[in-house]
Amino acid sequence: MLELVDLTKRFKQQYAVKNLNMFIEKGEIIGLLGPNGAGKSTAISMMSSLVEPTAGDVRFNNNSILKKPAQLRKVTGIVPQEIALYNDLTAEENLQFFGRIYRLKGAELKRRMDEVLDLIGLKDRRKDIVKKYSGGMKRRLNIGVALLHDPELIIMDEPTVGIDPQSRNYILETVKRLNAERNITVLYTSHYMEEVEFLCDRIYIMDKGNLIASGTKDDIKRILSAEKTISIKADRLNEAFIKEIKEHPLVNNIQVEEKEITIMVAKEVNIFSTLIKMAEDASLELSSVAIKTPTLEDVFLHLTGRALRD
Amino acid sequence: MIGILFAKARQFIRNPWTFLIFTGMSIGFALIMGITGGSNAIRVPVTIVDEHLRDTTIMSELKASTSFDLQEMKKEEMLKHLKNGKAEVGVILKEENYQVIVGVDSVRVRMVENMVRQAYIHYYQQQNIVDAANMVSNKQKDLLLYDMEESMNDPVFTVDSKGFTSSDAVVYNPTFQVLFGFSLFFVIYTIAYNVLPILTEKNEGLWDRIILSPVKKWEMYVANMLYSFFEGYLQVLVIFLLFRYGFGVNFNGRFYDTLLLIIPYVFAVIALALLITALVKNVQQFNAILPIIAVSMAMIGGAYWPIEIVESNALIALSKINPLTYGMEILNGAVVYNYSIQHLLYPISILILMGVVMIGIGIHLMERRHI
Ligand SMILES: Nc1ncnc2c1ncn2[C@@H]1O[C@H](COP(=O)(O)OP(=O)(O)OP(=O)(O)O)[C@@H](O)[C@H]1O
Ligand SMILES: [Mg+2]
Numbered sequence: 001m002l003e004l005v006d007l008t009k010r011f012k013q014q015y016a017v018k019n020l021n022m023f024i025e026k027g028e029i030i031g032l033l034g035p036n037g038a039g040k041s042t043a044i045s046m047m048s049s050l051v052e053p054t055a056g057d058v059r060f061n062n063n064s065i066l067k068k069p070a071q072l073r074k075v076t077g078i079v080p081q082e083i084a085l086y087n088d089l090t091a092e093e094n095l096q097f098f099g100r101i102y103r104l105k106g107a108e109l110k111r112r113m114d115e116v117l118d119l120i121g122l123k124d125r126r127k128d129i130v131k132k133y134s135g136g137m138k139r140r141l142n143i144g145v146a147l148l149h150d151p152e153l154i155i156m157d158e159p160t161v162g163i164d165p166q167s168r169n170y171i172l173e174t175v176k177r178l179n180a181e182r183n184i185t186v187l188y189t190s191h192y193m194e195e196v197e198f199l200c201d202r203i204y205i206m207d208k209g210n211l212i213a214s215g216t217k218d219d220i221k222r223i224l225s226a227e228k229t230i231s232i233k234a235d236r237l238n239e240a241f242i243k244e245i246k247e248h249p250l251v252n253n254i255q256v257e258e259k260e261i262t263i264m265v266a267k268e269v270n271i272f273s274t275l276i277k278m279a280e281d282a283s284l285e286l287s288s289v290a291i292k293t294p295t296l297e298d299v300f301l302h303l304t305g306r307a308l309r310d
Numbered sequence: 311m312i313g314i315l316f317a318k319a320r321q322f323i324r325n326p327w328t329f330l331i332f333t334g335m336s337i338g339f340a341l342i343m344g345i346t347g348g349s350n351a352i353r354v355p356v357t358i359v360d361e362h363l364r365d366t367t368i369m370s371e372l373k374a375s376t377s378f379d380l381q382e383m384k385k386e387e388m389l390k391h392l393k394n395g396k397a398e399v400g401v402i403l404k405e406e407n408y409q410v411i412v413g414v415d416s417v418r419v420r421m422v423e424n425m426v427r428q429a430y431i432h433y434y435q436q437q438n439i440v441d442a443a444n445m446v447s448n449k450q451k452d453l454l455l456y457d458m459e460e461s462m463n464d465p466v467f468t469v470d471s472k473g474f475t476s477s478d479a480v481v482y483n484p485t486f487q488v489l490f491g492f493s494l495f496f497v498i499y500t501i502a503y504n505v506l507p508i509l510t511e512k513n514e515g516l517w518d519r520i521i522l523s524p525v526k527k528w529e530m531y532v533a534n535m536l537y538s539f540f541e542g543y544l545q546v547l548v549i550f551l552l553f554r555y556g557f558g559v560n561f562n563g564r565f566y567d568t569l570l571l572i573i574p575y576v577f578a579v580i581a582l583a584l585l586i587t588a589l590v591k592n593v594q595q596f597n598a599i600l601p602i603i604a605v606s607m608a609m610i611g612g613a614y615w616p617i618e619i620v621e622s623n624a625l626i627a628l629s630k631i632n633p634l635t636y637g638m639e640i641l642n643g644a645v646v647y648n649y650s651i652q653h654l655l656y657p658i659s660i661l662i663l664m665g666v667v668m669i670g671i672g673i674h675l676m677e678r679r680h681i
Pocket of ligand 1: 011015016034035036037038039040041042043081
């Protein structure tokens with residue numbers, strides 16, 4: 001349905017997106033994952049015809065959209081990263097406005113508005129001014145606007161950023177439902193591995209403008225097959241211990257949190273006894289040491305040596 | 311496009327404060343300044359030494375002057391006024407003669423003196439005639455005076471002279487000056503704050519959303535400008551209507567013409583606002599720059615005071631690229647000087663040209679920067 005070919009965007013000397021290749025088939029939910037500044041939003045702007053690429057092509061149903069974006073625009077709904085709504089208008093008025101500019105009117109417009117309000121769960125708040133909405137409600141309406149013209153493809157740029165878990169779950173469920181019930185194709189962007197794991201069939205991972213991994217969830221986790229992830233927990237970590245682990249030659253990657261250290265080691269290495277000895281030397285009381293099943297988060301750590309979110 | 315206008319109108323109804331504040335300010339300032347500087351008469355403190363002067367033609371003649379506004383006060387007070395520079399010249403009126411006290415020597419001193427002398431001369435001419443006819447009865451005396459007045463009102467030939475500052479010489483009429491000046495000044499703000507959303511909505515991603523819809527980009531610019539025009543025009547309209555029908559300021563019979571003649575100015579200001587919006591990086595910069603531009607435009611364009619006061623050549627040159635200069639020129643030309651619209655075509659076309667150029671540059675810059 002949508003295909004990106006060596007898509008590149010350069011701002012001055014810096015590449016925001018470099019040679020990105022990607023495809024989306026009808027009915028899929030695709031995840032696009034990456035930390036801050038990975039180039040996700042830039043990629044989305046290019047594939048939705050808002051920004052002209054420096055190089056490469058975006059093809060929609062095998063036609064380049066660079067010169068003729070109309071076909072794509074008609075059937076695509078974009079959920080921008082920033083909330084793009086009229087704050088002084090009510091939810092209903094916002095929908096009415098965006099419906100009108102999509103040439104919807106009369107009974108048809110009303111039917112679509114009701115449907116969308118129902119879907120995003122804002123039916124009884126429809127007459128409230130957006131300014132007075134909670135962050136989660138604004139996010140929901142931000143999505144709702146993109147659904148108004150009944151798109152076949154929706155592209156969502158971090159639609160759950162900065163909201164409470166409840167609204168977040170609601171949004172995730174809604175996306176799943178849209179895909180399941182109406183066969184809407186979805187491109188979902190996020191920092192959150194767990195969201196992408198929950199939603200997506202296939203995943204693309206970007207970092208610093210480059211595509212660093214892609215495939216199904218299992219494909220990607222298989223990247224880790226040569227390694228295992230070990231989680232070390234303690235109530236109070238101390239510097240001496242962290243330093244020791246960091247300097248240990250068998251440890252490939254390390255991620256330190258407040259009460260937990262995650263490390264990666266080659267599959268065949270047995271490091272348990274060494275760890276316990278190091279803890280003793282640093283007079284640290286461990287609360288647990290365990291092998292974890294790898295997550296996408298771990299894949300990112302493996303690929304870049306950095307955590308997805310710092 | 312209708313949809314965009316509709317949404318704008320809705321936002322306006324929900325949030326009319328900018329509009330109301332600036333409309334209110336224009337009216338308020340025009341009223342306050344119009345009252346304090348209410349007439350263009352120069353104030354002259356007067357001390358009347360001889361009470362019986364009050365009933366003579368000297369007083370009535372002096373009071374009838376439109377160029378000077380007599381303010382009666384005690385001698386000490388008058389001297390204080392002169393010392394503080396509150397007045398340039400004072401007059402002490404006595405039975406047989408008068409005394410002009412000069413604080414600051416200026417053209418006005420001679421004008422005041424002239425006027426007072428004329429009043430005394432007229433009075434004594436009358437007195438002499440009456441005295442000469444004294445042998446007749448009182449009744450005849452009245453008749454004689456009446457005849458004399460009649461013949462003076464209907465002279466064989468007239469010499470029409472105009473005083474330098476008297477109102478029929480139309481050099482400077484503060485009512486219109488203040489009304490037009492503040493209307494044109496404050497409307498800059500209303501318009502600018504209606505053009506600003508082009509920037510904020512772009513930054514918020516609203517424009518991107520609209521661009522993806524079947525609405526064309528030029529429609530968005532046009533809709534925004536149309537709406538700004540509507541609000542700016544509405545503001546001037548409200549103010550002028552209020553002064554015309556509320557306060558009875560008659561626009562020298564050119565009221566409907568002025569409503570037509572402000573259109574080029576409003577258009578040029580929209581273009582200017584668009585250019586400013588294209589040049590600034592964010593709303594803070596916009597808020598900082600707008601008053602600087604608006605106030606300097608008002609100062610060198612003749613909104614606060616008559617443009618003739620501006621003397622520096624550099625400022626005069628600047629005033630030539632200032633839309634407000636031409637806005638004032640058009641309104642003053644129509645209402646004060648009673649020029650026909652054909653006579654005003656020059657400033658009108660300059661405003662339209664300025665508008666077209668600024669819109670062109672503004673949109674070009676904006677498109678290049680924000681894609
Ligand atoms: N208009 C622009 N001008 C210059 N640089 C830009 C511009 N837009 C983006 N960039 C740069 O391109 C890179 C990618 O930005 P982008 O917004 O695409 O990242 P992202 O993956 O969406 O990040 P986030 O998760 O924070 O939203 C960043 O380094 C950013 O600074
Ligand atoms: Mg982004």
